[in-house]
Amino acid sequence: MADPMKIRARMEGDLVEVKVLMAHEMETGLRKDSSGKLVPAWFIQNVTATCNGKTVLAAEWGPAVSKNPFLSFRFRGGKPGDKVAISWVDNHGDKRTDEATIS
Amino acid sequence: MHSGRRKALQGAGGLAVMGLMAAAGLLRPTAARAEWNKEAFTTKSFADAVKAMGGSQPTESHDILINSPDIAENGAVVPFTISSKVPNTQSIALLVEKNPNILAADFEIPQGTEPWINTRVKMGQTSRVIALVKAGDKYYYNAKEVKVTLGGCGG
Incomplete structure (x- = not known):
């Protein structure tokens, strides 16, 4: 299992x-x-990325994305206390x- | 009889169904999109990449902004901020023309999300970097030359 984001x-x-730093080799x-x-x-x-069950960002990546990828994006409709979930495959x-949790 | 079958399905298939749904792209807002567009990620030219992503003849647009260093000292980590003022921007893709495969990343922007993305990519050498935006059924692009002093794809 990979390290947490x-x-x-x-x-x-x-x-x-939202700012995300993922731990991945990206070979x-x-x-x-x-x-x-x-x-x-x-x-x-x-x-x-989802917030309150709604997809707020979906991405397809190639191997050209840097090692230990960083990603930042902005969306409407969230409020403090809501949870943002990020998944990768x-x-x-x-x-x-x-x-x-949004602060 | 029926309930027995149903139980068996639930027991064995619950997780698998979730996996399948994810694989089939059903957990995404647009189910039409493939899970991972292998064709697009193996193209070598801008025209082929656009075609593999379902578009044709993109229009140059200065409503797409590419913010990055003009000279990247380390090609392994080149930061890019792409933003689009094209109305109804649905996706933003980042392409590095001289990389072995041109398409680096494709971001789908659902409604409510700003057409603004910040990420880092590898660049093998000095190259033109292209931001491709899909809005409605039209494609727009803008490009910028980024100089690389140390490549990020070497062995």
Whole structure:
């Protein structure tokens, strides 16, 4: 199981600003290790964010997203105390969901 | 008889059904979209990427803003902020023209979410970076040259 995400969700006026830091290698599949062998691709493919049961962001990623991906976005309709849940699925089918409370 | 079958289904299939729903994209607002657009993520050119994402002939638009360093010292981590003033922006994609595969990320923007995304991507070398916006059934783009002094895809 992958390490937990760091999620911060904060009100900015009437918007909720979400910042997420995920722990993932994001291997492109093009890099070679010290013995010259290709390191197989291993990267997050799908990211979904929900708040109060509504999807507030859905993303498809390729291996070009940086290692330990950072993502920030803003949405309307959240209020302090609501929970924002972020999920990702990688190309191995590994997945992780974490939550943060809007402050 | 019926209740027996139902129980068996519930017991064995509960989790699997959730997984299948996620896989089929049913947990997303637009079910029409594939779970992961493999075709789009393996394209090499802008035109092919747009086509694989279901669009054609995008229009250049200065209502799309790409905020990034002009010179990135480390190509492994290049921060981008993309925002769109195109009315009814439904998705924002980020493409790096000279990367081995051009499409880096595609974000679906549901109603209520700002057309504003901040993320970090890898760049193999100095390249034109393109932000592609879908609004209605039209596609718009804007591009920016970003210089890379140390590539992020080397071995």
